[in-house]
Amino acid sequence: MRDVAREEWVLVLPLVALSALSNAYIIVPASVLPLVRRGLDIDATAAGWVVSAVFAAQIVSSVPAGVALDRFGARNLLGLAAAGLVAAGLWGTASAASGDYASLVASRLLGGTASIVVWNAGVTVIGAAFEAERRATAVGLFTAASPAGFALGHLTGPLVAAVDWTAIFAVYALLAGFPLAVFWFGSTNARTGADDARPEVVDSGSLGDVLSISSVRVLAPTAFAAMSVYVLLNSWTPTYLAEELGATLATGGLVVAVLPAVGVLSRTGGGVVSDRLFGGRRRPVVALSFLVPLPLLAALAGVSTLATALLVLLLAGFFVQLAVGVLFTAAGELVEPSIAGTAVATVTAAGAVGSFTAPLVAGALIDATGSFLPAFGYGGLVGLVGLGLAYLLPEPGRRRGNE
Numbered sequence: 564m565r566d567v568a569r570e571e572w573v574l575v576l577p578l579v580a581l582s583a584l585s586n587a588y589i590i591v592p593a594s595v596l597p598l599v600r601r602g603l604d605i606d607a608t609a610a611g612w613v614v615s616a617v618f619a620a621q622i623v624s625s626v627p628a629g630v631a632l633d634r635f636g637a638r639n640l641l642g643l644a645a646a647g648l649v650a651a652g653l654w655g656t657a658s659a660a661s662g663d664y665a666s667l668v669a670s671r672l673l674g675g676t677a678s679i680v681v682w683n684a685g686v687t688v689i690g691a692a693f694e695a696e697r698r699a700t701a702v703g704l705f706t707a708a709s710p711a712g713f714a715l716g717h718l719t720g721p722l723v724a725a726v727d728w729t730a731i732f733a734v735y736a737l738l739a740g741f742p743l744a745v746f747w748f749g750s751t752n753a754r755t756g757a758d759d760a761r762p763e764v765v766d767s768g769s770l771g772d773v774l775s776i777s778s779v780r781v782l783a784p785t786a787f788a789a790m791s792v793y794v795l796l797n798s799w800t801p802t803y804l805a806e807e808l809g810a811t812l813a814t815g816g817l818v819v820a821v822l823p824a825v826g827v828l829s830r831t832g833g834g835v836v837s838d839r840l841f842g843g844r845r846r847p848v849v850a851l852s853f854l855v856p857l858p859l860l861a862a863l864a865g866v867s868t869l870a871t872a873l874l875v876l877l878l879a880g881f882f883v884q885l886a887v888g889v890l891f892t893a894a895g896e897l898v899e900p901s902i903a904g905t906a907v908a909t910v911t912a913a914g915a916v917g918s919f920t921a922p923l924v925a926g927a928l929i930d931a932t933g934s935f936l937p938a939f940g941y942g943g944l945v946g947l948v949g950l951g952l953a954y955l956l957p958e959p960g961r962r963r964g965n966e
Contacts, residue, residue, distance in 0.1 A: 574692060575701060578685040579708040580742035581641070585648060585678040586712025587719075587735040589617045593798045593922075594720035594819070595812060597805065598728045603664045611926035614798050616668045618919030620675030622912055628680045629687070629908025637684040638747060644684075645743040647677035652736025659729035667732075674736065682709075683911055687904045690895045698896075699834030703888025710826025710884060713797055717820035721813040773906050778897035778957045783913035785849065785956065786890050788949030791917035792856060792883050795942045796822055798922040800863075800876070803935045810869055818873050822880035826887070833885040834892060845889045846956045852886035853950035855879075857943055864939040883946075886953075896959040917945070 592599055592613045600610045632640055651674035658666035685705045693701040716735065723731050773779050797819065804815035837848045859879040866872045894910040895903040925938035 574746065575689055575705060577742040577746035578681075578689065579705055579711075581645070581739055581746065582681050582685055582705065582708035583712035583715060584735045584739040584742070585674075585681050586709045587716035588648065588652060588674055588712075588732070588739075589678055589716070590614070590713045590797055590823075591716035591720040591723075591731045591735065594717045594801050594815075595724040595728055595731065596802050597812065598724055599659075602659065602728055603662060603667070605664060607926045607930050608923070609664065611798070611922040612668055613671060614794075614922045615919045616671035617675035617678065618794070618915045620672040621679040621915035622919055624676045625679050625683065625912035625915055626905065626908045628676075629683045629904045629911075632680070632684055632687060632904055632908075637688050640680050641684055641743060641746065644677040644680035645739050647673055647680075648736045648739050651677060652733035655732030656729045659732060670732070679911065679915065683904070683908050686891050686907050686911070687895075690892065690903070690907070699838050699888060699892045700831065701834075702892045703831040703834030706888040706891060707827045707830040709887075710823030710830065710880075713823030714820045714827075717797075717801070717823065718817065724812075773898065773902050773909050776898055776906075779894070779906055779909060781952055781955045781957070782890060782894055782897070782910050785886075785949055785952040786910045786914035787917035788945050788952065789852065789883065789886060789890065789917070790914035791921040791945045792860075792942045792949070793822075793887075794918040795921035795925050795938070796863075796876070796879065796883075799925050799929070799935070799938060800872075804869065804872060807935060808867070808869060808872065814869065818869055819876065821873060822876045823884075825877060825881040826884035829881045829885045830888045834888045836885075837889050837892075844958050845886075845893050846953060846958060848889045849886040849956055850950060850953035852882055852884070853946050853953055855882035857946050857950070860939050860943045860946065864936050893956070893959060897957060921945075 592610075596607075596610050596613075599613055600606070603609075628640070651670045654673070655667055655670035658664075658670055685708075686702060689701050689705050690698055712735075720731050723734055800819045800822070801812065801815040804810040804818060805812060810818065833848050833852070837843065837845055841847050856879045859875050859882075863872065863875045863879070866875060891907060891910065894907045898906045921942070924941055928937040928941060929935060931937075
């Protein structure tokens, strides 16, 4: 059994690294938005699109990517995703260097499509490869790659931009080829090979079947709320610290990097807490994930020192991500195995809608009011809705059909 477990982890680790690099590519413009705005001569709303374009592509492509994963296998799609990410990175850097804003946004759409393939493949493959008693921990570890990548982007983005701000779009995309190669060759001989681990092929009507299931109808908007709050903080807090507290971009990036960095612990720990402390119940973890950050969002709008901002972000970042791994584990647990891949992709798409809209809404509110307070207020309102949804979430142990 130990050898089997070792083979399973050989699949997980390169997927974690690949996802981390794709997420660094996603978020890195947020760490240097003032440079992006000056370099392209755009306003805050337009700058928000440089971040949100990725999530727009994820909204459209998530479910098709999940169905394609079931039909064609993870190894093939991950190879295409890595190639697409490299192409998007090089395209984005060339567009930024030439000052072509529209072309830069188009490159980000390609990068978003590639990144969602990596996410859906990772969640589905790992969820199928691990036994029930370890599944939430393994999926939680994979989801922790997202904040790890966000932290990497926040920490190193200003350093890369100090040399050439246009290079931020290419660096992480180019590096993604290395873990892809490890996964590609490692999954060939593993017992839990990616192609063997995928759920059975989903028929053309399965999306309608998924959307008719009550648990998915609760999970999807809950994921929307969780990712809205998380991405809003990642997108605009660096600029808030720079413009309101006088922090340099490098210092602001270092402070905000705490937000995703603690997610490496909380996303993995959320699964462990759910499995061990709450006996497999998911609802308490999800509720806690929304309850604690609500007052912290209000506190963040009133901080006056970087030290205080660091403390608030540390707590908010930990709790807002506590439920992420649990939500995506539940997406596969609460439906029949034949539609698990599409269920995961549907919840992912809902989370991408939240990730897409949050920076845009925040940017529009900042432009309209000249203040960051309404932007943080929007995050609090979405979090309150998420807290209400948490109490409607069914528990695993029985799959919920049409109700």
